[in-house]
Amino acid sequence: DTEVTQTPKHLVMGMTNKKSLKCEQHMGHRAMYWYKQKAKKPPELMFVYSYEKLSINESVPSRFSPECPNSSLLNLHLHALQPEDSALYLCASSQEGAGGSYIQYFGAGTRLSVL
Amino acid sequence: AQTVTQSQPEMSVQEAETVTLSCTYDTSESDYYLFWYKQPPSRQMILVIRQEAYKQQNATENRFSVNFQKAAKSFSLKISDSQLGDAAMYFCAYRSLLGDMRFGAGTRLTVKP
Numbered sequence: 001d002t003e004v005t006q007t008p009k010h011l012v013m014g015m016t017n018k019k020s021l022k023c024e025q026h027m028g029h030r031a032m033y034w035y036k037q038k039a040k041k042p043p044e045l046m047f048v049y050s051y052e053k054l055s056i057n058e059s060v061p062s063r064f065s066p067e068c069p070n071s072s073l074l075n076l077h078l079h080a081l082q083p084e085d086s087a088l089y090l091c092a093s094s095q096e097g098a099g100g101s102y103i104q105y106f107g108a109g110t111r112l113s114v115l
Numbered sequence: 116a117q118t119v120t121q122s123q124p125e126m127s128v129q130e131a132e133t134v135t136l137s138c139t140y141d142t143s144e145s146d147y148y149l150f151w152y153k154q155p156p157s158r159q160m161i162l163v164i165r166q167e168a169y170k171q172q173n174a175t176e177n178r179f180s181v182n183f184q185k186a187a188k189s190f191s192l193k194i195s196d197s198q199l200g201d202a203a204m205y206f207c208a209y210r211s212l213l214g215d216m217r218f219g220a221g222t223r224l225t226v227k228p
Binding site: 031041042043044050055090092101104105106107 | 158160162213217218
């Protein structure tokens, strides 16, 4: 099983709303990632969690707040977003360390629209 | 910072023919990983093939193979016996040992019946 599940699939929110994106994997991977992908562009790395600790933050605005409650779950909390934040948000996970493949497995994404 | 360049925004291939997608990258690291992912209209990113930089042997996965030239920092993807289902956006990606992954701009592949 190489499945990464993201919910919701679609989300529409106003600029004053607070919402959360959820990502779940049960492959025993200890690294999880958030990416942002604008239309016709490649994914851009936002955050990396390694063993439930934030290891990389690519200078993402504070209106995006990641959380890794346990090794299987990754959340992205959204608050006071701007219309330019509308994009596809992708989650991925990978097996790191000795014997790890370092292959990132991606979820199907959440299509976010900010009005 | 590492950069990944895909110089072919679009490519087209006849069904059953062979096509090669180009990718170059820039890095000062000696050890890293390279990947090709495909993203069909369904938007799911799907791994096509992986190459470890310390391995000289080119990776192959069924109809997909790479030409990895470490000194030239080149990592091209060859698709043999192209099928209609191969039509997608293809992204070349560089992953450092620290975990950050950078994608190229992508090549949109069209397969003609």
